[in-house]
Amino acid sequence: MSRTIRVGSRDSILAVIQSKMVMAAIGNAHPDLQLELVTMKTTGDKILDKTLDKIGGKGLFVKELDEALLENQVDITVHSGKDLPMEVDARLPLLAFSHRADPRDVLVLPQGVTTLDPTLPIGCSSQRRTIYLKKLYPNMNVASVRGNVQTRLRKLDEGQYSALVLAGAGLERLGLQERISRYFTPEEMLPAACQGILAIQGRAGEDCRYLDCFASDDGRDCALSERAFTRRLDGGCSSPVAAFSTVEGDTITLTGLYVDSDLRTAQKTVTGKRTDGEALAIALADQLKEELS
Numbered sequence: 001m002s003r004t005i006r007v008g009s010r011d012s013i014l015a016v017i018q019s020k021m022v023m024a025a026i027g028n029a030h031p032d033l034q035l036e037l038v039t040m041k042t043t044g045d046k047i048l049d050k051t052l053d054k055i056g057g058k059g060l061f062v063k064e065l066d067e068a069l070l071e072n073q074v075d076i077t078v079h080s081g082k083d084l085p086m087e088v089d090a091r092l093p094l095l096a097f098s099h100r101a102d103p104r105d106v107l108v109l110p111q112g113v114t115t116l117d118p119t120l121p122i123g124c125s126s127q128r129r130t131i132y133l134k135k136l137y138p139n140m141n142v143a144s145v146r147g148n149v150q151t152r153l154r155k156l157d158e159g160q161y162s163a164l165v166l167a168g169a170g171l172e173r174l175g176l177q178e179r180i181s182r183y184f185t186p187e188e189m190l191p192a193a194c195q196g197i198l199a200i201q202g203r204a205g206e207d208c209r210y211l212d213c214f215a216s217d218d219g220r221d222c223a224l225s226e227r228a229f230t231r232r233l234d235g236g237c238s239s240p241v242a243a244f245s246t247v248e249g250d251t252i253t254l255t256g257l258y259v260d261s262d263l264r265t266a267q268k269t270v271t272g273k274r275t276d277g278e279a280l281a282i283a284l285a286d287q288l289k290e291e292l293s
């Protein structure tokens with residue numbers, strides 16, 4: 001009998017598309033494997049009336065998926081790298097990271113609208129985006145928006161917001177790239193750690209070589225350095241840290257943003273040997289924290 005890989009995913013449309021991308025890559029490389037999608041709602045999908053900071057941050061989108069792995073209901077889970085907590089259960093290692101899609105944040109206007117209405121707020125749901133928006137659009141208000149990408153777009157089109165900021169990668173995967181009216185460069189708006197990268201989690205000690213077809217060394221090295229930076233600074237879910245790296249040959253370039261509790265910011269770019277990506281990230285994190293102390 002052929003082996004079946006059960007793939008656990010959140011049930012949002014974007015999460016399902018991402019999981020199907022992973023399943024297609026595995027299926028192409030390993031026609032002998034059976035693949036089965038298992039979707040579930042996470043706490044973060046159920047509680048939609050509070051901002052993410054208030055309900056306890058990032059573990060929210062993964063708890064139920066972790067439990068499904070531990071209870072042997074699925075074999076791997078697919079995550080947006082940026083939604084993963086910085087600490088993962090030692091029994092459930094991150095097995096592979098994808099190639100990075102477009103990491104940039106984008107501005108989306110209401111359907112049929114071509115300019116920002118100054119009487120309405122820009123909708124976004126992260127402190128990181130809010131900090132950069134206040135610099136880019138000092139005269140605009142910013143307001144929180146929750147829900148999956150489709151829900152947010154509906155609220156935008158109903159007239160609640162002048163614009164939204166979303167991840168370009170998510171919109172492209174949803175086939176909604178025509179909604180993008182402006183790309184923010186990483187200099188204008190530093191992306192969240194692991195934005196655009198997918199991460200695969202599984203049980204320790206199991207044969208996961210079938211993931212090699214999908215795993216990207218570049219994606220992994222960027223993801224690990226960005227996660228190391230964020231982990232080093234994470235004073236809790238309300239600290240709006242951002243980290244973005246690029247690799248070329250043996251070199252890694254990492255930009256980090258640190259924001260203290262008074263909302264003072266420190267941001268810097270460092271370059272070093274790619275194999276030192278995590279050490280470089282930890283040193284940068286310490287340096288930025290020191291600058292504001």
Ligand SMILES: NCc1[nH]cc(CCC(=O)O)c1CC(=O)O
Pocket residue numbers: 080081082083149165166167168169170194195196197198
């Ligand atoms: N927090 C939701 C989330 N998680 C990952 C993405 C986009 C896809 C990606 O970063 O790979 C999004 C949507 C968004 O921020 O607009």
